[in-house]
Amino acid sequence: MLTGGKVGLRARHEDDIPILRTELYDDVVNGSRSEAGPWKPITPGSKDPRLVVDDTKETSVQFSVVELEGGSLVGTATFWGIDTHNRAAHIGLGLLPAARGKGYGKDVVATLCHYGFVVRGFHRMQIETLADNVAMLRAAESNGFVREGVLRSSAWVLGEFLDEVVLGLLAKDWNPKT
Numbered sequence: 001m002l003t004g005g006k007v008g009l010r011a012r013h014e015d016d017i018p019i020l021r022t023e024l025y026d027d028v029v030n031g032s033r034s035e036a037g038p039w040k041p042i043t044p045g046s047k048d049p050r051l052v053v054d055d056t057k058e059t060s061v062q063f064s065v066v067e068l069e070g071g072s073l074v075g076t077a078t079f080w081g082i083d084t085h086n087r088a089a090h091i092g093l094g095l096l097p098a099a100r101g102k103g104y105g106k107d108v109v110a111t112l113c114h115y116g117f118v119v120r121g122f123h124r125m126q127i128e129t130l131a132d133n134v135a136m137l138r139a140a141e142s143n144g145f146v147r148e149g150v151l152r153s154s155a156w157v158l159g160e161f162l163d164e165v166v167l168g169l170l171a172k173d174w175n176p177k178t
Contacts, residue, residue, distance in 0.1 A: 029158065065104070072142075137167075
């Protein structure tokens with residue numbers, strides 16, 4: 001398990017799946033805001049790739065996020081779009097509603113940075129998030145990510161187009177103490 005100050009990133013356990021499905025992916029608003037496509041329900045027992053991890057896939061790494069104190073599941077963290085040639089990846093996270101507003105997001109991003117830059121040797125990491133996702137913007141920027149651009153009206157979310165912000169962080173600019 002990778003450990004941060006408040007959270008740990010570990011392999012997905014079978015017991016995590018019903019909680020993640022119920023608290024993250026069955027929520028139409030949250031699901032619509034966090035996915036690149038339209039929300040759709042996940043059938044219990046399905047092999048939906050958001051829940052069931054395929055360890056043979058080289059382009060992504062998925063973690064369950066747990067509190068260090070007590071070990072409770074608090075969300076998910078993902079490296080996706082891993083480009084081994086250019087040593088780059090995208091990161092994302094989703095916190096259960098009860099875990100939001102506790103500083104876990106900042107800690108998850110910091111722990112993902114450690115994994116990406118130290119363990120995997122990435123040169124660049126990138127985040128795309130909705131422009132009104134203040135919590136993710138704060139978590140990213142407090143870990144050194146820089147706003148690189150805005151994709152105007154690029155995300156269709158619940159009946160309207162929203163802007164997305166692209167943030168990037170290079171290994172040479174990463175400060176593990178932030």
